[in-house]
Amino acid sequence: MTTDRLLLLAPRINETGLQLLTAARRRGLRAHTARSWQVPEELRGPGPAHLYGGPLFADAVGQDLGVATLEAPVDWLAALPRELTHRHVECTTLAEARRLRRPAFLKPPVDKLFPARVYPDGSGLPGPDALDDDTLVLVSDIVAFRREYRLFVLDGAVHTASRYAVDGALDVAPLGEDPDGREALAFAADVLSACAEGLPSATVVDIGPTAAGWAVVEANPAWASGGYACDPDRVLDVVLRAAGPATEVAAADRPYCRELPAVVR
Template sequence: MTGDPGVLLTSAQQTSTTALLARAAAGRGMDVTVSTAPEAIDAVAGRAVHWYGGPRAAAQAADRAGFALLEPADDWLVRLPGEYTRRRIELTTLSEAWEITRPVFVKPPSDKSLPAAVYADGSRLPRGGDGIGPGTAVLVSEVVTFAAEYRLFVLDGEVAAASRYAVYGRLDTAPLGDGTRDADALRFARRLLGAVAGTLPSAVTVDVGLVQDPDTGAEHWAVVEANMPWFSHSYCAEPGRVLDTVLRAAGPRDLVSSHDLGFVRTAAATV
């Protein structure tokens, strides 16, 4: 429909970010619909539908509503030069991670299919459960301490919105201000994004943090991870700019650019 501002479709599990984005979308004249049932999704099919919510609910709605989901490649973090990660990271399977005999940090590349945490050894990792199995992809990293962590909503290679979200591993949110650490985080982000141009979707979240060297105490900026804006908390980032990123990252399939086609989440990945 010409002139239709579109629809923000959200999962039934509502969060503080869902509420902020819904308010921002409504302020632009968009309709906001909760995907509580197939009938709710069918009611908006044929319009410009965008998504915010979890991947499992997205898998049930994407084809019916006609939207595509962008996500970074599973091995993006592994392929970064060491100057941007400051730790050893490998992409492997859950079954291989079970054999690890040292403390490690383990997380899925994008989904929240198992808890991202430090595990004393591989035997502490889940052996099965809803949505995971021996072949589940996991990122395994040496254990490091992040003095501060920041979430960046990136649109077309530029930071559109940002927020601090943790200090020494504990949730501690704050909007970016004039502090030296905030400015350094953005400076590192600009250098990183220039170095990795073309390797990420046009809309993505990138978390960066200040790593402390356990031996020298020196601090270095490093990438924590990259994720999907349509499943990322906004924390204290400006909701309107977060929404801009979300709309690009999860929107009508026929509007996906040639660059972003390589980052469209497949049906197999959403199950």
């Protein structure tokens, strides 16, 4: 990878961002944190670019940087077989979700348009004056994960992984220090063997054990995901592929490119 490459991070940098800055600079990349939601003039240039930040940052600077950001299909989780989720999950519209009259876990598939949490019913979701009726929502049966693990996936295999929660509370540990670490990797291999063709080549998948067995929590874009106790250098490998030059996107990854808006300044 040539050293004229730029890695631009969102202004509100987190711990993972700091780790990526260090790892990228160690490789000789030009790694910088943006001062605002724009590409700094002094960093514009002909060199290839990558980014790390949330969906709003990707939408704000992606086209200016010439970056393609990969993400799983919005209905990926809902399309998984029941033996990989141990719950009913559907992808529907906000208009339909508002009609729910039972408790459910509700979340936007990618963008954080409203809080992801358990709702008593659909009446607590944003109204049509706040979000369009056709906004997509994932509706899931409520399930408790005893532990949760983050997998950074590259080319259909786990590239690095970490525990990040125990009984719903943040509890970070390297996979080698977790009693269920080997089981996590074994289940991850099963998941990726069954459905890697439905994911981009660089992504994040979260998994964990439930009372009914191991299950997929969700998929997330690598360019917007925390690394927890994952190896920062290996996280960087996945991030660089997941949000890199649009001219370098492999044909198999093109269906997973996020549609980035043209921003008028």
